[in-house]
Each structure stands twice: as C-alpha cells, then as structure tokens.
Amino acid sequence: xxxxxxxxxxxxxxxxxxxxxxxxxxxxxxxxxxxxxxxxxxxxxxxxxxxxxxxxxxxxxxxxxxxxxxxxxxxxxxxxxxxxxxxxxxxxxxxxxxxxxxxxxxxxxxxxxxxxxxxxxxxxxxxxxxxxxxxxxxxxxxxxxxxxxxxxxxxxxxxxxxxxxxxxxxxxxxxxxxxxxxxxxxxxxxxxxxxxxxxxxxxxxxxxxxxxxxxxxxxxxxxxxxxxxxxxxxxxxxxxxxxxxxxxxxxxxxxxxxxxxxxxxxxxxxxxxxxxxxxxxxxxxxxxxxxxxxxxxxxxxxxxxxxxxxxxxxxxxxxxxxxxxxxxxxxxxxxxxxxxxxxxxxxxxxxxxxxxxxxxxxxxxxxxxxxxxxxxxxxxxxxxxxxxxxxxxxxxxxxxxxxxxxxxxxxxxxxxxxxxxxxxxxxxxxxxxxxxxxxxxxxxxxxxxxxxxxxxxxxxxxxxxxxxxxxxxxxxxxxxxxxxx
Amino acid sequence: xxxxxxxxxxxxxxxxxxxxxxxxxxxxxxxxxxxxxxxxxxxxxxxxxxxxxxxxxxxxxxxxxxxxxxxxxxxxxxxxxxxxxxxxxxxxxxxxxxxxxxxxxxxxxxxxxxxxxxxxxxxxxxxxxxxxxxxxxxxxxxxxxxxxxxxxxxxxxxxxxxxxxxxxxxxxxxxxxxxxxxxxxxxxxxxxxxxxxxxxxxxxxxxxxxxxxxxxxxxxxxxxxxxxxxxxxxxxxxxxxxxxxxxxxxxxxxxxxxxxxxxxxxxxxxxxxxxxxxxxxxxxxxxxxxxxxxxxxxxxxxxxxxxxxxxxxxxxxxxxxxxxxxxxxxxxxxxxxxxxxxxxxxxxxxxxxxxxxxxxxxxxxxxxxxxxxxxxxxxxxxxxxxxxxxxxxxxxxxxxxxxxxxxxxxxxxxxxxxxxxxxxxxxxxxxxxxxxxxxxxxxxxxxx
Numbered sequence: 001x002x003x004x005x006x007x008x009x010x011x012x013x014x015x016x017x018x019x020x021x022x023x024x025x026x027x028x029x030x031x032x033x034x035x036x037x038x039x040x041x042x043x044x045x046x047x048x049x050x051x052x053x054x055x056x057x058x059x060x061x062x063x064x065x066x067x068x069x070x071x072x073x074x075x076x077x078x079x080x081x082x083x084x085x086x087x088x089x090x091x092x093x094x095x096x097x098x099x100x101x102x103x104x105x106x107x108x109x110x111x112x113x114x115x116x117x118x119x120x121x122x123x124x125x126x127x128x129x130x131x132x133x134x135x136x137x138x139x140x141x142x143x144x145x146x147x148x149x150x151x152x153x154x155x156x157x158x159x160x161x162x163x164x165x166x167x168x169x170x171x172x173x174x175x176x177x178x179x180x181x182x183x184x185x186x187x188x189x190x191x192x193x194x195x196x197x198x199x200x201x202x203x204x205x206x207x208x209x210x211x212x213x214x215x216x217x218x219x220x221x222x223x224x225x226x227x228x229x230x231x232x233x234x235x236x237x238x239x240x241x242x243x244x245x246x247x248x249x250x251x252x253x254x255x256x257x258x259x260x261x262x263x264x265x266x267x268x269x270x271x272x273x274x275x276x277x278x279x280x281x282x283x284x285x286x287x288x289x290x291x292x293x294x295x296x297x298x299x300x301x302x303x304x305x306x307x308x309x310x311x312x313x314x315x316x317x318x319x320x321x322x323x324x325x326x327x328x329x330x331x332x333x334x335x336x337x338x339x340x341x342x343x344x345x346x347x348x349x350x351x352x353x354x355x356x357x358x359x360x361x362x363x364x365x366x367x368x369x370x371x372x373x374x375x376x377x378x379x380x381x382x383x384x385x386x387x388x389x390x391x392x393x394x395x396x397x398x399x400x401x402x403x404x405x406x407x408x409x410x411x412x413x414x415x416x417x418x419x420x421x422x423x424x425x426x427x428x429x430x431x432x433x434x435x436x437x438x439x440x441x442x443x444x445x446x447x448x449x450x451x452x453x454x455x456x457x458x459x460x461x462x463x464x465x466x467x468x469x470x471x472x473x474x475x476x477x478x479x480x481x482x483x484x485x
Numbered sequence: 486x487x488x489x490x491x492x493x494x495x496x497x498x499x500x501x502x503x504x505x506x507x508x509x510x511x512x513x514x515x516x517x518x519x520x521x522x523x524x525x526x527x528x529x530x531x532x533x534x535x536x537x538x539x540x541x542x543x544x545x546x547x548x549x550x551x552x553x554x555x556x557x558x559x560x561x562x563x564x565x566x567x568x569x570x571x572x573x574x575x576x577x578x579x580x581x582x583x584x585x586x587x588x589x590x591x592x593x594x595x596x597x598x599x600x601x602x603x604x605x606x607x608x609x610x611x612x613x614x615x616x617x618x619x620x621x622x623x624x625x626x627x628x629x630x631x632x633x634x635x636x637x638x639x640x641x642x643x644x645x646x647x648x649x650x651x652x653x654x655x656x657x658x659x660x661x662x663x664x665x666x667x668x669x670x671x672x673x674x675x676x677x678x679x680x681x682x683x684x685x686x687x688x689x690x691x692x693x694x695x696x697x698x699x700x701x702x703x704x705x706x707x708x709x710x711x712x713x714x715x716x717x718x719x720x721x722x723x724x725x726x727x728x729x730x731x732x733x734x735x736x737x738x739x740x741x742x743x744x745x746x747x748x749x750x751x752x753x754x755x756x757x758x759x760x761x762x763x764x765x766x767x768x769x770x771x772x773x774x775x776x777x778x779x780x781x782x783x784x785x786x787x788x789x790x791x792x793x794x795x796x797x798x799x800x801x802x803x804x805x806x807x808x809x810x811x812x813x814x815x816x817x818x819x820x821x822x823x824x825x826x827x828x829x830x831x832x833x834x835x836x837x838x839x840x841x842x843x844x845x846x847x848x849x850x851x852x853x854x855x856x857x858x859x860x861x862x863x864x865x866x867x868x869x870x871x872x873x874x875x876x877x878x879x880x881x882x883x884x885x886x887x888x889x890x891x892x893x894x895x896x897x898x899x900x901x902x903x904x905x906x907x908x909x910x911x912x913x914x915x916x917x918x919x920x921x922x923x924x925x926x927x928x929x930x931x932x933x
Binding site (some may be wrong): 200233236238239240241242244245256258259272326358359380382407408409410443445449450451453454455456457458459460463 | 645687689691692693694695697698699700710712713725726739748790826827830833837838839840861862863889895897902903904905906907908909910
C-alpha cells in the first residue's frame, strides 16, 4: 500500500509545471532505466505465483520523482533503477500508479542516486506535425532517433478500454522500448506505450505530455478522482432523414444517443434518441467530432478526459422532443469494476475457491486471457463489455477440476457459469462461502446457468472438507479459499 | 457430373459462378441412384454415366436428406438402368472387418477400388449439414473428393455410403452406415423426407457416487441424468433430474451410451434412428422408482438455419435494403471464420441460454443497393436487425409486414446491440423501389 500523504508531498514538489524552470536537454541526467519485477499468475492454477522482469524507461520529472508507464508495473515486487545507461542498479519503489491513464511514479530512497539527475520538462504544447526524437538508453549509450509526428488521435488505451488522446508517430525500423521518451528539442512531448503496424506503416503510440501534465497536476492538487468516461453509445447523423424524423432542421450536426450504459448510482440524464449538440461548450458535428483549440478536429470521446476527471459536471446541450435542452452530465469514474467481466484486476492475487477439487473463480479479463480467449465458450465471451447491473455483481465459473476420487465424473468440466449453490444464488464470488456452508440433506448442489453443457453437479457434503484438504496437499495449494472481498 | 451454382448469400436474389463438380453414386432398387446430398447441392444440371459407358444421361434429384447427407436421383432416359442389378443394403459391418470402396475420386473415367478395415463406429458430426451428429463408420480405405456418394461394399452388399474425410488426418475416411441409409429410405417411402429426430435433451454422464446417491440410484448400475430439457415437447414428458435407464430395448450406461450392435455409442443414436413422430419407450428413474415414459420424437426443422441449407435463401428487398435470414451458410459466406461472437451467439447459442428472447429466424440487413433514396443510410451491410418501425423482427415476414403496413413518414430500422438505427423516408423509398429493382436487375423483391 502506498501512503497517500507520501504521494502528495512528492507531487507537490514537482516543478515541471513551471515552464520558466525548464532545463536544457540533458537526457543523460534525466533519463533512467527501470527494471521491474512483478508477480504473474497462472489462471489454470491460480494459487501459483510466478514472477517476470521487464525493463522500461523512466524520466525524472520532479524532485526524487520518476515517471514511467503503468505497463509491466502491475503486481510489483521489486523495482531497480539505473542511471547513465550502465553500472549499478539501485532499489526504487513505486509511489503511485494509475492503470487507466497508464502512468506510474517511482522514487529512490538512496540520496546518492539523485546526484546529477535533473527533471526533464514536459511540453505544454504538442505540434500536429513535424519531427520528434525518441530517446532511450540502448546498449550502454544514449540513443536518439528521429520520428515524424503523424497526428493526435483518439484511441483506446493499452490497459483500459477508454478513449483518450494519443500522439501517433511514424516509425521506420528497429526496436522500440516501452516507455521510451518522445521529445522535441529539449522538451518531452510523450511517453511511448506501443508500437504497431497500420495500413500506413509502422506507428508508435505515445501518451502526450499535455495529458501527463494535467494528470500530475490534478494529483498534486489533491484533485485526482480518476478518469471519467461517457457511458453511452452514440451514432453519427449523416442520415438527414433521421434528423428530419427527430425534428432538427438545418444542417446536419450533433450525434444521436443510441444506448445508455447504466451504472449503479449514476443517474441517466441522457435518453436514447437525444441529439447531443454540445459538450463542454464545444459544438459536435455530424461525425462526432469537435474543433479542439489545440489539435483541430477530434472525436467527442476526448471531452471526457480533456481536463476533466471523474465526478466533474459537464454541461451538455441536447435536442430532445423537438427543442434544445441544457443538461449537466456527471462523468462516471472509469473502472474495471464497472464491467460484469472486469477487464483486468491488478495488484491483487487472483481469487479462487477450491471445493473437493472443483476450482471456482470470478470471471475476469485475466482469467479469459489466461485460459485462452479462443478457448472461451461464447456463453462467456458474450458478457464481455457488459456493464455490471448492480454494484459488486460478478460472474463465477467452475474453471476446472483437479482430479480426485471425490469428484469422479466431473473432471472434464470447465468454464461453466455458476447460478446457484445449495439453492443460494451466486451473484458475487464471496457468496460461495455462505452457500457451501449450507448443504442440502447431506449434499452440495451446484447448479449452472442454462446453456452450459451440464446443469448440475452433486457432491457429498460430508466428504468435502477431507477431499479439499487432500486436493490441496496433492496439488500444492497453500491457501484456500482466496477471496478478496 | 454436376453443374452447380450456389447462391450469393450476400445478394440472395442472384447466384455465384457456375461450377463443375463430380461425385459417385450407386443404383438401388426402384431404378434409383443413391448419392450424397452435398454431391448434388445447388445443382443446375446433373449428368450421370454408367461404368464403361461413354454416354451421359440427365438425372434429377428426387429426395434430399440434408441432415443425413443422402440424396436419391432418378434418370428418365430409356435404357439407363437396363441390365443393371441394383445393389442391396447389408448389415452394419463389424469393427476390424474389411470393406471396399468404389467411386470416382477426382473424377476419372474408371472406377477406383480401395479396401480398408472398419476402424470404429460411433456418432460423428456430419460436416456438410454441420449441425448434426449421426452414426458414422471410420475406415482407413481412401475416401477422397469424388468418392462422395460411392458405395462401400462388404460381401457384395452395401454397408455404407462414402461421404467425408478429415483434413489433416491420414488414412481416415468416413461412410454413412446402413442404419442411417435405411432410415432415409424408410423416411422417403411416403413421398417426403422429414429428417432424423433429435431428442432436445441434455443427457449427462452419471458417474459420481454422490450424484447417484442423491438421485437414489444405489441399486442401479447404469443410467444417465437428464439435464436441460430444450423443448416443450420433452418438458411435457420428462423432468430434469430424471435418470434415463433404458431407451427402447437398449440399457443406458452411466456415460449416456448404449451398446448398439456391439458398439458403445451415445444414446442419442436411438432417437436419430426413429422416424419423425415415432414414440420411443423409455425407462426412467424418478423419485426413487422406475417408471415408463413414451417419448414422441420429432425431426425439428425450425432450427435448420443453424446448419447448412441446400435451398435458395429467403430474402426481401425494399428501397434497396436487402434483408435475409441469418444462417450458417450466410455466416460462413459473409464472415468466414471472423464472425462476431454476437452473431455466433444468436445463431447457435441463444436458444439454449435465453429461449424467451430467441428469434425464430434472425434477420440480417445483408446489403444496401446504392440509390439516392438510401444513400445516407449509416449502415450498408451485414448487420442484424432488432426492430423495424417498432416491431421486433422475429422472422422475414415481420420485416415485410412492418414495412408494408407502415403509415408513418419514415421507416425506422433499429439494428441489434448497440441499437443504432437508420431512418428511411417512406415516400422516397416507395418511389425508388421499382427503379432500384430495375437498376440491379432483380426480378422479384422477395423469395419467401
């Protein structure tokens, strides 16, 4: 656990926000290497913990503060840092991480490490075109390579399915490191998060410095509430007949709300078939773009994160029932937990419950990826991207069976969605304990949702504890169950 | 020799290029030729040739068994059947016994003979319908394209019809065994083919001692548990947690199999070998006692679209919007192996998980034929329809009714999740409709 006061004291001391104090390009003394070791889990055997180590770039951005991306920093066990591209590694520690914005901050307690290190400057503005440089430590030397700025683009993040602004650059050949720094002259304009191929060639996607600045500033001012998002689907309005039908005359403009993704506790102020005309004072065109003062036309989804955070009130103008209405939309917080199948769960061990050799787990993106997305039945995949109908609602599966005489006949079963155990509805993973504590006439009755290959498993209640202990011993399970609540 | 022309599933009023194909067949009693359904699928012209005879005779399809992949051809030309002794059906061959295949693999003028042994006999997926599992025999005799429809012979009798192989597996071919062939011939004896019944019961293995105790089966050695009951017909006769002890004359083992002619095969086989509407006597264990149940079984064709069809697709065109049912053929043709999980779920799974929201025949907007009247539509193709003018679309007729009975100024076409929609000005679409049909040379705006 990272103490919040420590985070704030570090962030308040950052000085990258003052343009006047920007240092000249001194990459040797502001760019460091990060070696992060993390736990990884095998969802076939969720009690097994392995580790993996990867190397990223880090950027000194303030007093005793190093910025990097959140990728590969999850489930962090050990972090070491190296300056100068070679030599000694120094133990560091993670002081703040946000997977949705894909940013993390580190520090090093050893005072000697900070000698000669200077903060780099995060650019306040990013040009839409021109040339930039990537900067990294590579084979013991500082390597600078040229890239062409392609555009600013709204796209999904690497760690969260949330639309954000990214800097996209053309990249010709060679390797590219995660967290590699993108700079123009002596200012950092972005941190790379991915390299990918597109129809127009090899691209590098980077988190823009402007976004990083706003996130860190919100943090430093205790204003950070997480990223917000628009929890609705919309469609463009190039079909004039649709606008006629909805009574909006004049040139095509705005977008039409098609579906609201209801969130527990979040009021739905929009309605299907509302025409969304303005967000935060920006007019929305018929393609869903607005004119950004810095970057020109951008997709409206960016307005959920453009200097806005979860909980902020966003003024909107909508066309409804033949007239314009002004409404206030409160940005819901984006979180993995909003989804019926959380896309990811970081910094916590996988949950599992082994009962007589039957392995139960809550379905998550990690489980699906771990077991193999292509092997997942459609009855599970179809729930991806559905929002949770109520707080804490989860889907629980019988993910597999550890062979034991007690579970004879059930060994080939896997990926079955649990509906009830001993007549108790299973709507969250923590329901399992209570349900298994209430056997029915000496049996445990495990029922699955319709459409699974089988609909019920029956086990002897009297032999369950002994069988579970035997299975734990035979398969090397030290802790059972693991329920994080 | 078959000249065939499959439909264009995206443009269902027209057909793909003409292709030439060949298969094998054999003569059975009644001056009939038996072959595989897939050999004559989409045939525009079928020509048959006798062994050692250069003449080609036109043939026509009399019966097609889509699910069992069998077909009957007849030849009207005088003299074709002269001097030919029809082949007769034999018994189910024994595993490890030798069989001979006859056919014209890869075309050819001369019959190709191969021999092999019966490797195993069990329920297999029939590849061409795609949605059925029926009894099949595996052999190591070579069965290649062109062999399809040819007889497999043992002791001068037909013990199978060669029909499929498995790509990547060597020395593995499959043929349709006598019980399935007999079922087909018996089925068509009344002049129409109904199909192989399906139980619509999830039959689950019952090995676990606790589960057997729970069901009160301490004194029984066999029996399989009845799980989900998928149709009202079976729900009227059976209950979940019933145990199937015997089906017809065959005791049911714990793994839901029966010992059929010396082969341990899934009990569903017995249902598939009954005729549509037959009643099968069952012995059921229910609430600690054995009872008898007569279960009527049916060849339910209402979900045929989950398998490959051999009939021209239904469609309806209005204002350039082409509507056609979602089917296995459509999915495969339009998306290959990249179909969305949403469509896969609609086609194959929803009826089992959410029967109350299952559509009789999910409808796709397959295409929009460009015209000024529809030029501004957002969606142009390959999207499932949720509703039109507020009417939930269950089948193609609902589309027609929703559109033709509309009196509003606009048609509102709502697509499946995430429920975006399009609007079509009714008067413009009505006016444009004949011109669009002419422009795209469409003779009929519907095939129902």
